[in-house]
Amino acid sequence: MKIERSELGKKAGELKAQGYSYLVKITAVDYEKYIEVVYMLRNLSENRDETLEVDVDPADAWVPTVIREFPAADWYEREMFEMFGIEIKGREARRLLLEKWNGKPAPLRKNFVWNAPYETSD
């Protein structure tokens, strides 16, 4: 299900109310023109999956957090921020998770330069 960035929080809340309370994964795909952020939700009692897809502009990459609806989003969002440079708005900034990667562009973006000098934080 493709949705707009602005209605993500609302939609996530609605789906949670419908029983989609289990967050399977948050991931992203860099299609170069846009970055697609994918939220995979699951309704455990009815055994159904639902996918929310949000397209963001690579130059202005941010999404609102869903950590209030889905506490499981914590580490996924941190991973996304580190790997895709997608800023998560509405939650406190946390330590980088995997690589302590601070450089630009983020590692999993398609314009990432292999073997470039980089710096890490922490």
Add this chain to the structure above:
Amino acid sequence: MPITSIVSGYLHLSGTLATAADTIAYAVAISILIVAFDYVFGWLERKTIAKIQKRHGPTYAGKYGILQNMADFVKLLSKEHVAPKRADGLLFLSTIPIMLALTIFLVFLLPLAPTLLETNLGFGLLVVFVLLSFMPLIIFANGFGSGNKFAAISAQRSVVMLLSYEIPLIFVIASVGALAGSYNLASVVNAQSQWWFALLMPIGFVVFFVAMLAELERPPFDIREADNELIAGWLTDVSAPYYVLALFLDYSRMFLGSLLIAILFFGGWSGPLLPPVVWLLIKVFVISFFIMVIRATMVRMRIDRLLRFGWTWLLPLSLINLILTYLVFIG
């Protein structure tokens, strides 16, 4: 001529000089005995636990890997000694040798045979346990002195553990003293010529054995150096040469503990046919072996659980034991 005066007899000494020479000779003999026990038992423990765990244990160095411990010993001695920067030098370096010396001294105080009563103190039993209670405090000093957080936790645990097993231990000793009518260790052994105290007061024996396991840091009470929680506890920052001493200390304490159990509850040197010292060593070996098998099978206790165990089980049981002993055998 008693065995203990062989040296002075050979050198034709008399008076204080003779006593001094005999004491030193005896101390050296005890040290050699302890080192031999440490060596053999270190090997035996590796082999037995390996057998229990379906492994082979050491096989390369020497026949059945008997020289493996020697190889480890040499390797550890050849390593560099590194003291952590934050460690308090004196506390950190002096405590392990002091503990080893204390252990050997305690064995020195114990009667190994009727003819080997070098220091037959009238209140030997009390002296031994008072000195033994210093061990956790020295460990505490070492752990705090090493400047490592894991060692500090271990140090605190060692004092907390002291609270849980020390009082029951004292009660059991009191009942042993009451039963033997004396705190003299030789009298305790002689009082068991008919029945072992382990049979006369089984509750007391169980409490003593459990408390002794805690005292010796053997599983399931190896909370101080719990290797998968605290890395090596108070030994975390101890580097190779001192670690050799710590290993010797470990087995020496096991020897001491088994010796105490054998003397207080299994009739010490008494036994038919064989010489008394051999009987005592056989008993020590069997008890140590048992302690070793416990190591391979038990799960470690948690520190708060040990405290609860100590106060709700060991203490009442030791009191019951004291009262029963008084009622049945004395009163």
Add this chain to the structure above:
Amino acid sequence: MVTRINIGPVHPSTHGVLRLVADVDGDTVVNLEPHIGFLHRGVEKLVETRMYMQNPPYMEKLDYIAPMSYDDAYVATVEKAMGVEVKERAMWVRTVLLELQRIASHLLWLGTMANDVGQFFTVFMWAFTDRDMVMRLLEEASGARMFYVNMRIGGLIRDLPPGFGEKAGEVLAYIEKRIKKYENFLEKDPLFTERMKGIGVLSRERAIELGVTGPVLRGSGVGYDVRKNNAYYVYDKLNFRPQTRSDGDCFARYKVRMLEMAESIRLVREALAKMPEGDALGMPIKLILPSAKNRMVSLSRETPRGECLMYMVADSQKPYRLSIRAPTFINLAAMPEISRGCRTADIFAISGSLDLVMGDVDR
């Protein structure tokens, strides 16, 4: 007074390179923060530069305790992207191999778990020896002892060797006896049950919210198992029941895995008995070309550690993007919450009961 202790990354019982920073007040854990990434190899980026069938070895090294399950999850994702049907016999063989892998993985977990609560290597060595028997079976089927690379598109690299069924039967009968023995040995030990029962409780609601998977989720009373709820291969033709426990503590997670082992043994036996004759060989590596460009595929597999979800955007030669939902990653994310308020010694019981594999967490 709150003290901060740093546990790991070099520590005897963090199962690799996990670093835990624990704030303890006395003996009680106030806060716990896992620091991960020491084994991060950037596999998700790496696979974007490799052709499809060059990737299974990378996938296997993620979860090095249960490599076959990752091998299968990846190859099945590529199959789905290509629209290739798996041969009938290959599906049965894969089921057998995956369940054997699950037994091997759980056996290793059992040993390390016992170690973490302070058992001095006895159960560890026993379970390790038994695991080796299962691994010898897998070696016979695939040719490699640990990293199998056994799956091919549409089938397997080779069929099961002749006489595999009898050998597997013998090994399974032995393992079944051994599992009973371990249960006896551990559960009759009051010290063990004490260290496990009521420790690290994760309630059903919280387990769903935190998104934990696999035995951790089932130990909290949620009966979700991909093999049942989203059955793949021949699990729907077998008589399979997911194992659940409702307590949500370390002991429940332990028990779920023990029951799963028994269940896997049963599944392998049933699958070996029902297995049809036929061809199980897969396609040669060079014939691989997913038909559609930029096609999204997502696929779930129940690995021994939980649900592994592969989200792949397929390209003609290489994956355009492969996102892996590692089961232990999200289980570890729940650890701060599980271990809040526990004793310091219980941190290790909890991390053991989560069955962490750092290669899988860090990817």
